[in-house]
Amino acid sequence: PFDILVVGGGPAGASAAIYAARKGLRTGIAAERFGGQVKDTLGIENFITVRYTEGPKLAANLEEHVKEYPIDVMKLQRGRRLEKKELIEIELENGAVLKSKAVILSTGARWRNIGVPGEAEFKNKGVAYCPHCDGPVFKGKPVAVIGGGNSGIEAAIDLAGIVEHVTVLEFLPELKADVVLQQRLYSLPNVTVLKNVQTKEITGTDKVNGLSYIDRSTGDVHHLKLQGVFILIGLIPNTDWLDGTVERNRFGEIIVDSRGATNVPGVFAAGDCTNTPYKQIIIAMGSGANAALGAFDYLIRN
Ligand code: FAD
Numbered sequence: 001p002f003d004i005l006v007v008g009g010g011p012a013g014a015s016a017a018i019y020a021a022r023k024g025l026r027t028g029i030a031a032e033r034f035g036g037q038v039k040d041t042l043g044i045e046n047f048i049t050v051r052y053t054e055g056p057k058l059a060a061n062l063e064e065h066v067k068e069y070p071i072d073v074m075k076l077q078r079g080r081r082l083e084k085k086e087l088i089e090i091e092l093e094n095g096a097v098l099k100s101k102a103v104i105l106s107t108g109a110r111w112r113n114i115g116v117p118g119e120a121e122f123k124n125k126g127v128a129y130c131p132h133c134d135g136p137v138f139k140g141k142p143v144a145v146i147g148g149g150n151s152g153i154e155a156a157i158d159l160a161g162i163v164e165h166v167t168v169l170e171f172l173p174e175l176k177a178d179v180v181l182q183q184r185l186y187s188l189p190n191v192t193v194l195k196n197v198q199t200k201e202i203t204g205t206d207k208v209n210g211l212s213y214i215d216r217s218t219g220d221v222h223h224l225k226l227q228g229v230f231i232l233i234g235l236i237p238n239t240d241w242l243d244g245t246v247e248r249n250r251f252g253e254i255i256v257d258s259r260g261a262t263n264v265p266g267v268f269a270a271g272d273c274t275n276t277p278y279k280q281i282i283i284a285m286g287s288g289a290n291a292a293l294g295a296f297d298y299l300i301r302n
Helices: 011-021 036-040 055-067 131-138 150-160 179-186 281-301
Strands: 002-007 027-031 071-075 079-084 088-092 097-105 109-111 142-146 165-169 191-194 197-204 208-215 221-225 228-231 235-237 267-269
Touching: 002 011, 002 088, 002 281, 011 027, 011 036, 011 055, 011 071, 011 097, 011 281, 027 097, 036 055, 055 071, 097 281, 131 150, 131 228, 142 150, 142 221, 150 165, 150 179, 150 228, 179 191, 208 228, 267 281
Parallel strands: 002 027, 002 097, 027 071, 097 267, 142 165, 142 228, 165 191
Antiparallel strands: 079 088, 088 097, 109 235, 197 208, 208 221
């Protein structure tokens, strides 16, 4: 069996595996897609000490760093069940069962897609999901934010300080965000809020040049000229497979304490799959290190 088995190979998992291996622990990492969300990212400018890198390059660097250590890397392996017996067992999609004294879950999350024409085509070419990551790219330009929940309105407030103008589009007749956020939003001079509208298409040529939406009260179609579209309609943690085992909150995020421990002894979690409030590469890496040290502490006491 492993001492520490990491499930998930994004920034959190890679960091956890390296920290575990550096303690001399028998470490494995099983990941469906090594590199995680980073693989889908183009420019990265907020990974401190690296002024600019690109997702595929950072993903390759993660893997290279992991391979510096005697870590058993199991790629294209998806966990489908966790069971706590004497050891912790992780059953993979292919039926194999991996056993470990401690487990670190780092299965990440995915942005909910809106599924309209142009979204996939213009991803990284004007379509964005993360205001902290891509906001500065749109400095002085007109953008839209799709989604009137807390994350959408927070993004709109954030972007309004950087970009020329923000148009918020909400499908429902009312914004769902907290009232304080709405008040802050409405106090800003360069924000327009469109409610009861449905995004029909994100338009562009080689990159985004606008968006068409349907006014749901009249059925009329309108077009906005834009250079960026931020889609903020939810982040879904990859944790369905843990149903009934590890405690999660109402968003499906794994609940962890300050050492990354879950409610199941020996099971730790890190990164975007947890209830950490902010989801970023540098934060995921820090939490992977934290969970590995938490797991190490657990192992030396048990
Ligand atoms: P992930 O990166 O999601 O990795 C999860 C890992 O778990 C993957 O290997 C996945 O295949 C695997 N997995 C999932 N389910 C299972 C399972 N059941 N069994 C086994 N393996 C599984 N952050 C920044 O800091 N700066 C940026 O510029 C930036 N830009 C972004 C741009 C885009 C388009 C996106 C989508 C995200 C961006 N982010 C950015 C956010 C950042 O990528 C994430 O916060 C970070 O990758 C989270 O790391 P993680 O390891 O927790 O999860």
